Amino acid sequence: MKKVDRRIRKTRKAIITAYLSLLEEKNMHAVSVSDITERADINRATFYAHYEDKQQLQEQSIKEILDDLEEAIEIDESGERSAEFSLTMLHEIFQRMFENIYIHREFYAVMLGEHGPSIFAEKLQDIIRTYTQKGLEVVHVKDINLIVSPDIYLSYVTSAQLGVIHYWRKHQFKQSPVFMAEQLLMLYKLGGATVAEYKE
Template identity: 30%
Template structure:
């Protein structure tokens, strides 16, 4: 059964309310404006707002839910699994490319709700999606714990935190690298770490520079 079509007028109202929500949240924080101010910014009546949503939190929850679903679709195949990937190809993981493309397409929203204000529902939801992706990718790439450089739970936490912070930094800096380029850099860091070759001090037995 096909989902029922939404009236274009309803779609327009919801779009206006979401845009106003993002703008006002970035400017003042979610608690810094009233429903009346939100309706005024969206150029709709206050009563119209309440025809669609119980309160601001309900509007925010709906929007974040849809954003996270879009993010999940970008990073996973329809069956819920990361797509097949040749780790020796030298190309960025297609899920990373789609991830950053999604972020770029929704830049204003993520800047307001993830960087400027870091709304917990969005940041925690993103972490959960990234955690699943990292866990499944790590299991595929190296299922043997003995061949990891740290305990699996530590490796997962380290990697997911790095991914999320890179995402936030990339948005905060106004996307200084193209989607494919930042995806490739993140892929290289995931597989090879920060060094293409070990630094000279690594095999000298003298400790790192400045380490005594």
């Protein structure tokens, strides 16, 4: 893959940082290219040399962040690794997920915040669901047979993971990725009723 020039990376980072800071104040529709260029301390020609418009800026920045997340949580579906798929591997995946989110925490903080575009949370949820399903297919050798509806299970655990990510964001990512991975694994392993100590 062609390496992006350092000056280009620096300019794009300034543009994205400016855009994120503006999204902390107002939604995308209220943010103009002029707002972004003024905040980034660049001229409009420089902005348009990198992006067609603010929509492309948003789409590309979201794609880059979520592509990086997908790479971090990729599941090895080879026969050798699938036979070893376990709670230990799930813990590793959770830890990689939280570590990746932590690296990009400023982006997640804004995109999952009050003025963040809903499409980001939707795409994030789709990724979580896809990789949760992949994990099930590895464990069950593609023939998923659960004691509850697989679709309901996927909906439940996907929402749970996204909810934990939202919790982490709302608490300014204070807990470590290791701690968050352990907490999520415990919820997976024991289930909500066991953790809450409900009586029969």
